[in-house]
Amino acid sequence: MRCKVCRGHAVVDIRRHNAAFCPDHFVDHVTSQVAKALKEFKMATVEDRLLIAVSGGKDSLAVWDVLMNLGYDTTAFYLDLGIGGYSARSKEAAVAFAGSRGGKLITRSLREEHGFTVPELSTLTRRVPCSGCGLNKRYEFNRAALEEGFDVLVTGHNLDDEVATLFGNVLGWNTQMLGRQRPVLQERIVGAGDSRAFVKKIKPLVRIAERETAAYALIRGIDYIVEECPMVEGNTQHRYKEALTLLEEASPGTKHRMYFGFLKNASDRFAEDRGSAELIPCTDCGAPTVASGAHGVEKLMCSFCKTKALAHARRAERTNDSVHGAEQR
Amino acid sequence: MGVKVKLRNPDRLLEISGPRTVTALLNQLEVVSEGVLVIRDATLLTRDERLGPDDEIEIRPVLSGGSHPAGDGR
Numbered sequence: 001m002r003c004k005v006c007r008g009h010a011v012v013d014i015r016r017h018n019a020a021f022c023p024d025h026f027v028d029h030v031t032s033q034v035a036k037a038l039k040e041f042k043m044a045t046v047e048d049r050l051l052i053a054v055s056g057g058k059d060s061l062a063v064w065d066v067l068m069n070l071g072y073d074t075t076a077f078y079l080d081l082g083i084g085g086y087s088a089r090s091k092e093a094a095v096a097f098a099g100s101r102g103g104k105l106i107t108r109s110l111r112e113e114h115g116f117t118v119p120e121l122s123t124l125t126r127r128v129p130c131s132g133c134g135l136n137k138r139y140e141f142n143r144a145a146l147e148e149g150f151d152v153l154v155t156g157h158n159l160d161d162e163v164a165t166l167f168g169n170v171l172g173w174n175t176q177m178l179g180r181q182r183p184v185l186q187e188r189i190v191g192a193g194d195s196r197a198f199v200k201k202i203k204p205l206v207r208i209a210e211r212e213t214a215a216y217a218l219i220r221g222i223d224y225i226v227e228e229c230p231m232v233e234g235n236t237q238h239r240y241k242e243a244l245t246l247l248e249e250a251s252p253g254t255k256h257r258m259y260f261g262f263l264k265n266a267s268d269r270f271a272e273d274r275g276s277a278e279l280i281p282c283t284d285c286g287a288p289t290v291a292s293g294a295h296g297v298e299k300l301m302c303s304f305c306k307t308k309a310l311a312h313a314r315r316a317e318r319t320n321d322s323v324h325g326a327e328q329r
Numbered sequence: 330m331g332v333k334v335k336l337r338n339p340d341r342l343l344e345i346s347g348p349r350t351v352t353a354l355l356n357q358l359e360v361v362s363e364g365v366l367v368i369r370d371a372t373l374l375t376r377d378e379r380l381g382p383d384d385e386i387e388i389r390p391v392l393s394g395g396s397h398p399a400g401d402g403r
């Protein structure tokens with residue numbers, strides 16, 4: 001195949017665009033698609049300070065790379081989840097990339113901040129790792145962005161991520177999530193004050209398929225972590241991606257049509273399901289939580305603090321049990 | 330002699346005889362091409378690329394899992 005632009009030897013073919021590209025023109029193509037999304041959805045300006053949540057994986061490192069090349073003011077944030085060797089290796093990938101590009105990187109560790117890792121939290125709360133993990137990441141990303149004074153939080157969600165989430169929300173008719181699934185989530189203010197509760201969040205890779213972010217990373221020499229998180233097994237999101245990829249294979253453009261068709265023709269129909277309940281500060285950490293439906297003081301804690309309190313309470317119970325057991329022996 | 334193929338997650342090696350193109354190789358292995366990148370000598374291959382009998386090829390899956398608060402499936 002030949003490059004659509006220069007007729008040189010092509011290395012990537014994109015069937016839904018009916019096009020193939022040489023390495024240089026593929027990089028240009030991805031960059032212009034990201035620039036288009038940034039403009040189309042009014043994601044950010046070059047004056048904004050952007051915080052990019054990076055995991056050491058291809059998508060988050062790719063979005064950071066593209067935004068740096070486009071001249072945005074970027075800093076990356078890595079959260080160490082404490083998932084054994086996998087976390088150690090993914091952190092190495094993020095640190096090495098930052099070093100090679102001279103990018104600014106902030107790292108924090110869940111254990112140092114809150115006293116548990118993702119596997120420990122899962123055992124203590126008896127919930128699947130991904131649920132606690134997601135809660136932790138959303139909380140910590142938002143907290144870091146607010147504390148460090150960033151205007152926008154950037155995530156590496158690509159077209160495959162978004163269409164799989166959409167598919168899942170449609171299968172379960174989760175109208176609240178359908179109302180909220182946008183490439184941009186505007187910042188929200190807590191109570192009547194003017195302090196920011198949730199930072200603005202953007203997904204600049206929505207026009208790029210996962211296969212393309214992987215190709216981009218490879219061509220740009222980004223040494224991302226290929227290995228999967230060991231906790232991922234049996235993940236429904238992954239099954240949806242595989243199913244949608246089969247449809248895409250048979251009919252290129254299916255994913256793009258489903259996602260962008262949703263944004264254009266359906267998203268606003270779920271606007272009133274979005275939930276605009278007033279936000280109040282969590283009694284524990286001050287982070288925003290939804291005021292409605294709260295009974296009693298305990299309920300005014302945000303879901304992160306509730307989960308954290310549960311984990312620490314269970315750990316204390318265990319320690320008591322084992323101390324007790326030792327005394328009896 | 331055949332095409333040496335490295336598959337990932339979990340990592341394993343296979344030797345496949347016969348395929349002349351990337352598409353033929355993927356069909357033989359029943360791999361969905363939209364879900365992978367095919368790499369030879371650190372270079373990406375398009376689906377119509379021809380394969381030689383002693384080529385060493387990596388088939389790298391690109392779809393990650395996870396609940397994705399940060400993308401990447403992580």
Ligand code: SF4
Nearest residue numbers: 130133229231395403
């Ligand atoms: S697979 Fe689950 S536990 Fe692992 S990083 Fe992703 S969300 Fe967290």
Ligand SMILES: [Zn+2]
Nearest residue numbers: 003006022025
């Ligand atoms: Zn070209």
Ligand SMILES: [Zn+2]
Nearest residue numbers: 282285302305
């Ligand atoms: Zn809280």
